[in-house]
Amino acid sequence: VVSYAAQRMTIQIPEDQLVARCRRGDLDAFGQVYAQYERPVFRYAYHLLGNAEDADDVKQETFLKAYRAMASFKGDSRLLTWLLVICGNLCRDQVKRRSRQREVLYDPRDVPVDTYSSSDDPDEKIEKEERSRIVMGALRGMPADQREIIVLREIEELDYAEIAKVLGCSLASVKLKLFRARRRFKERVEFMLQAGE
């Protein structure tokens, strides 16, 4: 069994070779894929769901589905893009199951923030937590499709073409959606900043 640290050291294998080995049922190769993309997939789920525990479940489910469906991966995009498509679908299902309600504008004072900062400096820790509260609060108050595109572009730093693949829309549509989402996000961040003062 390859340890987690060892997996992180051996991710230099080209992606197409990893995919080919995964298709043959090589679990060690899939372990390397997991080590490489676990964090972005988890982050994406975390920002869409706003909850680390749910994000963790969705992340595991994403990789399980990906392993089962590895034969259907055509290789015309990055493996991460494909994983984010699966993860996005699972998150949408989760949100529908959980709430089945309209988007609700949260009161920023009620936004719970996971305390996960590893900083030893108390001021820095407070600053990071405040930033997290603002960004997460702003995201939570946005419609799901706008939240999704902001996370893909501004946090995961995908380019427009990759975003179009993840969301299943055209490049022009991505630009238009992103412009509207950014404007909304700006308003939400300003609101959160004013609420925190």
Add this chain to the structure above:
Amino acid sequence: MFKKIECRRVAPLLWEYVSQNLPMDEVTSVAAHVDGCDACRREVESYRQVVAQVTAYRTDDKPEPRTSWQALRGRIEQETTSARKPVAPRTALRLAWVPAAIALIVVLMVALAPGRNPKPNIQMAGAKGAMPQPSGPNLQPLPPAPIEQPNVQQANKPEERNDQEIVAPRRRRPAVVTPERQLARSNDRAPVRRKPAPEKPVEPVRPTPTQSSAVVLADGRAPASEQTKRDYVIAAAPTLQAGQTDTAYVIDTLTPSSSTPVAGLDGAMEDAP
């Protein structure tokens, strides 16, 4: 006017302009517009604040996933093992009802299929040749039915009902107005299911000599005259079947009517045309 159009063109580029992701030629034009437009300059300032927050947040620590690769690997291996595991005998017994249920469903579907409505068995009592000719209303032949229907035309004829046996289909037929039903309604009668009538013995047909008949004796002699013919009744006439012509009868014995009256033939000569 032109300023507003330029503001609309520049607005989608402001975030990228602030985060320094615009191509150089775009940067120059956006910067030129922002320098001369107060509204766009204020917009840029507010974008700077947001982009700074997001950029810092991007590099901040995030919550770590708690579940590990080992947990997922165990799940995958368990799935693979359970997929290869043969079906236990007990489970196989439990699943034995599945093919039985499928077979039952197929049998029921075949039995209840609408196209398999059984044709009613209409049996005619007695021989065809012994049936009397219909003398009821003049029934025109009906057009062919759109679906396969029982032949119940005979049942609607009043004189023949007693001589027929209509065996109804086993299950209810769909409520379709068939030509037979229409005819039954027009006659204000519905097809009646009756018991078969007891078979009647065939009555021998006694020939009745007519003016055109040639009545001859058994030895070939002809009767003396028309009057002579009237004085006698036929004692032993050949039995004729329906439809047989009576152009010539060979009579064995001519007996005077006064001495040997024959039941059923009294006055037969007088009633004859």
